[in-house]
Amino acid sequence: MLVRETAARELEERRADWGYSKPVVALDIMWNSAFVIVSAAMLIITINERPNTLIRLWICGYALQCLVHVVLVWMEYRRRNTRRVRDDEMGGEDFRDVNNDSEDEEEDGIVYRTSTRTSFTKRCESINTMASFLWWIVGFYWVVSGGDLLLQAAPRLYWLAVVFLAFDVFFAIFCVVLACLIGIALCCCLPCIIAILYAVAGQECCICLSSYEDGTELHALPCNHHFHSTCIVKWLKMNATCPLCKYNILKGNEQV
Structure with a gap:
């Protein structure tokens, strides 16, 4: 039951693990923190500027979205880091009886709470992303509609909004x-990597990277790969x- 409950969660999170690495x-x-700081500083410095559109309000909303994004990313990073530490501790322990009811119930509770926090964070991030896209359109409209009059009345606010809008476009293209x-790199390099792994797998366990010794007990999966x-x-x-x-041992030939 624990394998079934964690399999789907592990599959989805492995695809996004690189996005939550420390760097x-x-x-x-x-x-994003820099955007918040720059926005706050510019709003204070340009307090005497009188734009003909609500560009000041747009900058405030943009900074708020950046702040919300920082909070959500930090929460998700902490959650993933905590789960990774717990998994490492479980991997370092000696093998325990999987039929132990009390341990199974505790682990099931942890999986449920983790999944709930993940769903909440992802929903909030999706909402914030959609709101950011709509707010970008609003900001673009206000900058264009303001035109030369906005540039003359509030030049610093005008150029700050232009920089924020341009950065979002550049980031999307990047x-x-x-x-x-x-995708191109994986298509070119993946066959070589798989060939190397297959060659190594016949001589050692790819989990602990230790060579097989005479008399060592091995276990083979349905895909014919063997490990300690x-x-x-x-x-x-x-x-x-x-x-x-x-190879997915729960779904037969379907790979993930």
Whole structure:
């Protein structure tokens, strides 16, 4: 039951783990915090400017969205980091009887609470992203409709809004290009990586990276890949797929 409940969660979170690594999270929080600080400073400095549109309100909303994004990213990073530490501790412990009812109930409760927090954070992030897109359109309209009069009446607010709008466009283009480059790299390099893994897997356990010794007890999955018995038992408690080829032991031939 624990494998079934965690399999779907692990699959979805592995796809986004790179986005919540420490460098990416630090960079994300840093530039969004910088937007908030710059917005607050400029709103104070330009208190005497009188724009002909509600561009000041738009900058306030933009800074608020950046602040909300920082909070949500930090919450999700803390949650993932806590779960990763707990999984490492479970992996480092000796094999325990999976039929222990009290332990199963405790682990089921942890999985349920974690899934609830994940769903809440993701819903909030989705709402914030959609609101940011709509707010970008509003800001673009106000900047264009303000025209030269806005530039003359509130030049610093005008250029701050233009920089924020341009950054969002640049970031969207950068993400699309990066995704394309990663897809091309995977298509070119993945066959070589798989070939190397298959060659190594025949001589050692790819979970603990230790060579097989004479008399060692091994366990083979339905995909015919074999591992140390204790290693694969601990792995399957957290992940329902083959560590090497991602064969899904719950869904047969379907890979994830």
